[in-house]
Amino acid sequence: MIALWENLPALTQDILFTLLLLSPSFVVGVFVLHGYAPWPLVRAILWRFRGSSTLFVLLIAISVGMGIGLLAQERGLRRGTAHAADKFDLVVSAPGSEMTVMMASVFLKPSDMPLLDGETYNAIANHENVSIAAPLAFGDSYGTASVIGTTAQFARYLADDHIEGRMWQSANEALAGALVPLAVGDSFTPAHGHGDSAEEEAHEGADLVVVGRLAPTGTPWDRAILVPVEMVWTVHGLGTGHDPQHRDQIGPPFDPQTFPGTPAVVVRSEALWANYALRSEFTRDRETMAFFPGAVLAQLYQVLGDVRQVMSIMAVVTQVLVAAAVLLGLFIISRLFHRQIALLRALGAPARFVFSVVWSFGATLLVAGSALGLLVGFGSAAVLSKVVTARTDIFVTAPLGMSELHLLAGFVSITLLLSLLPAAIVLRQPVVPGLRA
Amino acid sequence: MMRILVVVFALLTAFAAVAQEQHDHDHDDHVSELAGFRAVHAWARATGSNSALIFMELENGSAAPVTISGGESTMAASARLVGFALKNGREVWQDIPGVPIKPGHALHLEPHGLALLLGGLSTQLKEGDELKARLHTSLGDLDLHVEIEGANATHHSHAGHSH
Numbered sequence: 001m002i003a004l005w006e007n008l009p010a011l012t013q014d015i016l017f018t019l020l021l022l023s024p025s026f027v028v029g030v031f032v033l034h035g036y037a038p039w040p041l042v043r044a045i046l047w048r049f050r051g052s053s054t055l056f057v058l059l060i061a062i063s064v065g066m067g068i069g070l071l072a073q074e075r076g077l078r079r080g081t082a083h084a085a086d087k088f089d090l091v092v093s094a095p096g097s098e099m100t101v102m103m104a105s106v107f108l109k110p111s112d113m114p115l116l117d118g119e120t121y122n123a124i125a126n127h128e129n130v131s132i133a134a135p136l137a138f139g140d141s142y143g144t145a146s147v148i149g150t151t152a153q154f155a156r157y158l159a160d161d162h163i164e165g166r167m168w169q170s171a172n173e174a175l176a177g178a179l180v181p182l183a184v185g186d187s188f189t190p191a192h193g194h195g196d197s198a199e200e201e202a203h204e205g206a207d208l209v210v211v212g213r214l215a216p217t218g219t220p221w222d223r224a225i226l227v228p229v230e231m232v233w234t235v236h237g238l239g240t241g242h243d244p245q246h247r248d249q250i251g252p253p254f255d256p257q258t259f260p261g262t263p264a265v266v267v268r269s270e271a272l273w274a275n276y277a278l279r280s281e282f283t284r285d286r287e288t289m290a291f292f293p294g295a296v297l298a299q300l301y302q303v304l305g306d307v308r309q310v311m312s313i314m315a316v317v318t319q320v321l322v323a324a325a326v327l328l329g330l331f332i333i334s335r336l337f338h339r340q341i342a343l344l345r346a347l348g349a350p351a352r353f354v355f356s357v358v359w360s361f362g363a364t365l366l367v368a369g370s371a372l373g374l375l376v377g378f379g380s381a382a383v384l385s386k387v388v389t390a391r392t393d394i395f396v397t398a399p400l401g402m403s404e405l406h407l408l409a410g411f412v413s414i415t416l417l418l419s420l421l422p423a424a425i426v427l428r429q430p431v432v433p434g435l436r437a
Numbered sequence: 438m439m440r441i442l443v444v445v446f447a448l449l450t451a452f453a454a455v456a457q458e459q460h461d462h463d464h465d466d467h468v469s470e471l472a473g474f475r476a477v478h479a480w481a482r483a484t485g486s487n488s489a490l491i492f493m494e495l496e497n498g499s500a501a502p503v504t505i506s507g508g509e510s511t512m513a514a515s516a517r518l519v520g521f522a523l524k525n526g527r528e529v530w531q532d533i534p535g536v537p538i539k540p541g542h543a544l545h546l547e548p549h550g551l552a553l554l555l556g557g558l559s560t561q562l563k564e565g566d567e568l569k570a571r572l573h574t575s576l577g578d579l580d581l582h583v584e585i586e587g588a589n590a591t592h593h594s595h596a597g598h599s600h
Contacts, residue, residue, distance in 0.1 A: 006487055078526035085523065273536045276520050276551045280544045294523030295549035301526065 014402035021409035025416040029363070032420075038357040045337060045361050052333055053365055056326050060369025063322040064411060065376025067315030068404045072381040074308050076398030077388060078301055081107075084219040084394050085293040087158055089275050090267040092116070092124055092282045095289045099300075102293045105264045107394075108146050108220045110138035118241075118259025120288060124267060125252055127281075129274035132157055133252070135262035137232035140190040141198055145180045146224045147190045149232030151251050154266060158214065158221060165212030171231040171240075171250060174208045177224045178216035179393065186210045190225075190235070206235045218395030233260045312403075316410060323366065323415040330362045331422040341426060342434025355423045362419035370412050377404060467593075469572075471579045473499035474538075476572060478593035479581045481555070483564040490530075491516075491553040491570060491583050492546045492593075497538040503574050505544075506535040507553070508581075510570035514557025521549045530554055548591055564588070 005013065046053050085106050093101040094114035104110035125133035134157075137149030152167050155175055165184040168175060176182045187209050192202030208227060216222055228250045230240045238260035242249045267282075267290075269275050275292070282290035334341070344354055381398040388396045469476045479493035497503050508516035519530035533551065538544045546552050553572065562568065568583040586594055 075526065080526075082523045082526040272520065272531070273533045276533070277536055277538070277544060279550060281542065283545070292521070292523075292549065295521060297526075298521070298523055298528050298549055 014406075018402070018405055018409050021406060021413055023413075025413045028416055028420065032352075032356050032359050032423075036353050036356045038353065038360045041357050042360045042364060045357075046364065049333055049336065052329075056329055056365050057369040057372060060322065060326060060366060061372035061376050063319050064370055064373025064408065065380055067319055068373065068377030068400065068407060069380030069384060069398075071308070071312060071315065071407065072377065072398040072400050072404055073384045073388070073396075074304065074311065075401060075403070076381065076385055076396045077394075078304065080218070080389075080394040080396035081297055082294065085297055087217070087219075088266055088293045089269070090278055090290060091264050091293060092267055092288055092290045093264045095286060098289065098291045098296045101264050101289070101291070102296045104138060105136055105266060106219075106293050108138075108148070108224055110146075110263070113263040115261030115263055116265060116288065117261055118254060118256030121254060121259055121262060121265060122256050124265050124282065125254075127278065129269045129271060129278060130267055131270050132266065132268040134266040135229050135254075136264045136266065137229045137262060139236070140192055140203065140232060141194045142188050142190050142225055143181070144223065145177065145182075146194065147174075147227055147232070148221075148224050149227055149229035150266075151229060153251070155214065155226045157268065158217060158226075160215065162215030163212045164215075165210075168211055168228055168250070170248075171228050171234060172206070172208050173211045173228075175212045175214055175226040176210045177214050177222040177226070179222040180213075180225055182210045182225070184210055184213055188225075190227075203235045206231070220393040223393050229262075236260075312407060315407060316414075319411050320414055320418075323411070323418060326365065326369075327362065327415070327418055327422055330365070330419065331425060334358055334361075334422060334426050338426065338429060338434050342429070342431045345431050346435060351427055355427055358423035358426045359419055362422060363416055366415045366419060367412065370408055374400070374408060467582070467584075469580050469582065471574065472576050473497070474503050474574060474576055474579065476579055476581055479570070479583045480586050480590070480593040481562060481568060481583050482590055483562050483566075483585050483588045484558075485561045487556070487558045489513075489555045489558060489562055490519075490548075491555060491568075491581070492548060493553075493572075493581065493583075495538060495544045495546065497540055497542055497544075499576070500540055502537050502539050503576055504535045504537045506573045506575075508570055508572045509578075510555055510568065512559050512568060513555035513570075514559075515555070516570060517554045517556070518551065519554040520551050 008016070085102075088106050091101055091105050094116055096113065100111055100113065104113065121133070121135060124130060132153055134151045134154030138146065140147040156163070156167065163175065182188060187207050189207050190203050191198040191200045193199055208231070214226070230242070230250060233239060233241055239258050240247050240249075241254040241259045243255040243258060246255070267278060269278060279290045279292065282288045341354055341358070345351070378400055381400065385396045385398045388394070467478055469479070475496045475498060477494045477496065479491060481489045481491045495505065505518060507518045510516050518533045518536070520533045522529050522531050530552070536544060536551065544551070553570070555570070562585045564585055564587050566585040568585060570581045570583055571578040572581055584593060
């Protein structure tokens with residue numbers, strides 16, 4: 001049975017699971033409504049108490065929508081961060097924390113890291129299976145944009161070779177990320193450091209000209225300014241990384257004797273298998289650390305996955321509590337029309353008919369609130385995505401997925417079962433005092 | 438007194454022999470070798486599902502490059518060489534036709550990297566059990582003794598031991 005389930009396509013599994021979650025509400029609905037047509041009376045009650053009913057529907061919709069929106073957002077953030085790491089197949093650095101190096105190289109949040117020397121860089125760059133070995137140099141900024149030193153080959157690869165303007169040809173030329181507020185032809189002087197502590201005058205005289213703009217990537221690199229790595233090394237007094245005969249050269253090969261060091265090398269191989277082999281080859285005790293940023297993110301997602309499960313349970317519990325409050329409200333509303341209910345029963349309406357009227361009234365509010373909640377969830381996820389994208393520069397989209405539908409289906413089933421209670425309580429009230437009310 | 442010492446010595450010698458035998462047995466279980474090409478510490482996670490990933494350390498001690506390309510097991514319908522990738526925030530395992538290992542080089546099949554993916558498992562894998570499998574290499578098939586570790590294990594329980 002388990003094997004049969006696991007062999008089903010994922011979409012089929014999702015649809016079947018949704019139907020399974022909804023099945024209790026179908027069974028209850030068929031059982032309660034069988035043989036009766038309570039809808040004209042339910043419509044009349046809804047219209048008579050339209051203010052209260054609308055309020056309840058909105059309450060359910062907001063509760064359901066916020067839960068769904070948050071869960072969709074978590075998935076959107078996961079996709080966005082994974083997309084940000086797409087261009088970083090393999091990163092090689094000095095041994096240390098993979099998370100620290102990933103945060104620096106992929107998300108441009110650098111911190112102090114040991115450097116790889118020229119011999120090590122050349123061993124990576126000259127490996128037969130390596131097509132790109134881009135050294136990164138951090139530490140400078142312009143406004144809120146990080147200034148990153150690297151190679152022209154990596155800049156092209158990052159933007160899929162979509163560059164408005166042209167590639168740099170000398171050390172004082174730069175490429176602006178898609179969201180950097182600099183136009184082609186603008187000049188700027190990088191500051192040493194980032195944020196409030198940046199030293200604006202530290203690199204005075206190191207004027208750079210923007211000669212190209214990279215296509216949007218949906219990653220933090222959109223807010224970065226890319227410059228030849230030689231420029232970063234030179235303004236920090238570290239030389240150019242080339243021997244004196246090639247001091248004007250831009251890009252690799254570098255001279256291992258004068259190579260100032262790099263905290264991370266982004267490595268790419270054309271052959272799929274080679275990335276795995278390179279990871280094994282450059283994972284060396286006390287020498288180098290090679291890792292897939294995607295693998296680090298996957299481990300992070302495993303922790304987040306546990307948080308997501310907790311969030312899902314909390315969302316369901318919160319929504320059930322809201323539903324319980326709404327059902328209590330339904331019971332109070334039913335007190336408003338209990339005279340009409342008593343009259344129905346006095347006229348000889350079967351108890352099951354009265355039961356079906358009260359249950360259908362509650363079910364209508366719950367289903368309408370849940371459906372509206374789906375729209376609220378869609379909207380809240382879209383708004384949250386824009387806020388997160390603006391704050392992190394990671395392009396996040398959060399379309400609703402099957403897991404959100406599962407949550408909604410579970411909520412509908414539980415609350416439709418719970419709404420049997422007010423209907424049963426109304427039936428237990430005596431008829432004669434009701435008629436006198 | 439002398440008699441007691443002799444008995445104690447005899448017991449210690451017997452214990453050491455048993456321990457050595459046990460170690461040799463462990464060594465045999467943890468290492469498979471074919472013409473200088475070795476697979477060390479093959480392991481998989483306990484699972485109740487019908488698929489499992491096998492990890493191991495491969496060392497090419499032969500004089501020629503060796504290519505690994507997949508495998509087989511009597512307890513599974515298939516055994517494919519796969520590589521980890523992150524697509525849209527989800528973990529996926531993509532087929533890898535083969536990976537060459539140069540002489541004197543090592544290749545690690547490890548979580549979030551390369552692995553041998555068993556599909557259609559005929560039985561549940563329980564912690565402490567052993568699974569028989571074969572690794573297809575350009576030298577021929579290499580028998581693997583795969584130890585089943587805990588469901589959340591990240592490495593072989595003897596990882597770090599040299600063999």
